[in-house]
Amino acid sequence: MKPRWLFADQLGPHFLDSPDQPVLLVESKAVFRRRAFHRQKAHLVLSALRHRATDANTRLVRTETYAEALTEPVSVCHPTSRAARALVQRLPDVEMLPPRGFVTAPHDFVSWAEGRNHLRLEDFYRFARANHDVLMDGGEPTGGRWNYDADNREPPPRRMDVPEPPAIAEDDIDAEVRADLDRWERDDGIEFVGNDGPRRFPATRREALARLRHFVQHRLPAFGPYEDAMLAGDPWMAHSMLSPAINLGLLDPLEVIHRAEQAYRDGSAPLNSTEGFIRQILGWRDFVWHLYWYFEPEYRAANELRARRELPKWFAELDADAVGARCLSDVLKGVRDHGWVHHIPRLMVLGNYAMQRGWRPAAVADWFHRCFVDGYEWVMTANVVGMSQFADGGRMSTKPYAAGGAYVNRMSDYCKPCRYDPKVRTGDNACPYTAGYWSFLARHEDALRANHRMRRPLQGLHRLDDLAVLVEQEAARGSRAP
Structure with a gap:
């Protein structure tokens, strides 16, 4: 079995064909030379890569460019940017597979989109709900309505009565990452924006699953009514804060959707909160992913x-x-x-x-x-x-x-x-x-x-x-x- 080259946003098990498939990870310093990323974003990505490298059958290569690390035939799932896809297509002995980490397949999106004068989220979302049998009762949307936006536009309460998300416990890998970023700034002229701070988002699948369980159990019920509200001094409110973990590939969006729907079916989360949350992932996240490829590169x-x-x-x-x-x-x-x-x-x-x-x-x-x-x-x-x-x-x-x-x-x-x-x-x-x-x-x-x-x-x-x-x-x- 060919080793699977995983980009830093493809770190979950659903990017492998089997649990024992060999994995190649590449940490490219050139990525951080090209743009001044937020310091905490750089920390999160490097921490996630290095934590993933501790798994069995996994090799991490630290190099200046991706190409320097590709010395054997590998397979890779379709990357998430045009530049990365062009790189993969230029490299010899790299087999590119269809994309993973999204719900609707590219050919299904294209079939839906072709011939439409306008591409709108609500139309795509209804298609995706029916196509993947999410929050559906037979051929009808659960509860008789596709969209509960009207129930999810409440102004903010004085305070949100929800527990804080589980704290992240940094470890030796995080300490190493922080020291390396300090050195890159000091010695290599690599620039960052924003303040450094404790890691607040999951860098491992275990941390991501813990955040998902906590959100569904403790925060999802309050999410819907106040999802469009803002409170000074409370940046999290009842939001899931799962987007970094999903976009790193630590969580499969389908498992997130199914966990939320099960909470509704079990009676532990109201329909308006569940539908609003699922619409963000099954609807909006997939929608903007497909539009990135469907629209011309000049878009x-x-x-x-x-x-x-x-x-x-x-x-x-x-x-x-x-x-x-x-x-x-x-x-x-x-x-x-x-x-x-x-x-x-x-x-x-x-x-x-x-x-x-x-x-x-x-x-x-x-x-x-x-x-x-x-x-x-x-x-x-x-x-x-x-x-x-x-x-x-x-x-x-x-x-x-x-x-x-x-x-x-x-x-x-x-x-x-x-x-x-x-x-x-x-x-x-x-x-x-x-x-x-x-x-x-x-x-x-x-x-x-x-x-x-x-x-x-x-x-x-x-x-x-x-x-x-x-x-x-x-x-x-x-x-x-x-």
């Missing part, structure tokens, strides 16, 4: 709104202390200190602000890729370019996810103590999200006029008596931190 450079500003230094360097807007400061601090915040801060605080200011979408996507512990090119391309920045003109979403301070105020506890007022558009205490929202609409009115979901906001734009002042104010703000 990641899409820029339909012609946003050309570069990321300001305070944002690129995660300088949360330079920001006065409480929501943006707290979320940026979460990225700086943890390399993770949940999906609503990503979309409605970070992405929303970037789109309002016209930052270059490819640069925003690269920032998310580098700064999040669960960030990979396939994850961030459609998530950021398509959904967050609307740079594809609506190929995968129905409207820009632009919102003013009223949204942040409704879905968080950020606004009351903030120096800015979400109801004010101009002046010293104008909320940068409220002002930015109307300025964004004014700049892109022509491009958005044909979108029926933007009709009412654009009508509201022309009822503003201070629009000229607002646009001038936002132009003067430039790249300054709010």
Whole structure:
């Protein structure tokens, strides 16, 4: 049996043909020279690789490039980026197998997608539910509804009454990784962003399974109603925090889905929480994976709104202390200190602000890729370019996810103590999200006029008596931190 070359995001047993198959792991320093990754992301990836290398029949090669380590015939599962796939195709004696670590097969997605004018998550999700018999009762969705979004948009409670996820106990491998990263920074000129800190996410399958069990038992019941809410000082809330482990390949998404569905069938988790969680994995995760390959390679450079500003230094360097807007400061601090915040801060605080200011979408996507512990090119391309920045003109979403301070105020506890007022558009205490929202609409009115979901906001734009002042104010703000 050929050894199986596992990339660092393919570390689980479902990437092998048998438990005793020989494994080759490659730790390439060149990967960390090319981009300034978050320090905690680099730690997590290296820790996961080195922990996996302690398994039987496993060999880890530490080298500058992947090619230097490939000295014998191997097989490899389809990689998760175009660059990695091109590398595999160039190397002699490497057999590339179909992808693993996702639920819907590529040919099934293509069959579903072909001939459609628009590709929408909800349509794909219903197809995937029926095709994989997930939360189905015969031919009908469990509970009679496909989607429980209406039950999962509650504003935040004063505090989340859920237990903390199990702590990670670092070991000698983590200490070695931390020492190596210190040395790379000091001696090799390799740069990182963000703060170092204790490892918060699983680097082994055992840790990942423990997190999965704890989430399903203790946090899944509270997940649904508050999945779109934000609380200052509580970055985790009832979220699973499983995306880093799934994206490292430590968990098979199907086993995660089945554990959640079983909790509902056993009566230990409500349907709205279970459906909302499963939609994120069976629906959204698979959807953006397939879109990465289905759309043309040039998709990641899409820029339909012609946003050309570069990321300001305070944002690129995660300088949360330079920001006065409480929501943006707290979320940026979460990225700086943890390399993770949940999906609503990503979309409605970070992405929303970037789109309002016209930052270059490819640069925003690269920032998310580098700064999040669960960030990979396939994850961030459609998530950021398509959904967050609307740079594809609506190929995968129905409207820009632009919102003013009223949204942040409704879905968080950020606004009351903030120096800015979400109801004010101009002046010293104008909320940068409220002002930015109307300025964004004014700049892109022509491009958005044909979108029926933007009709009412654009009508509201022309009822503003201070629009000229607002646009001038936002132009003067430039790249300054709010």
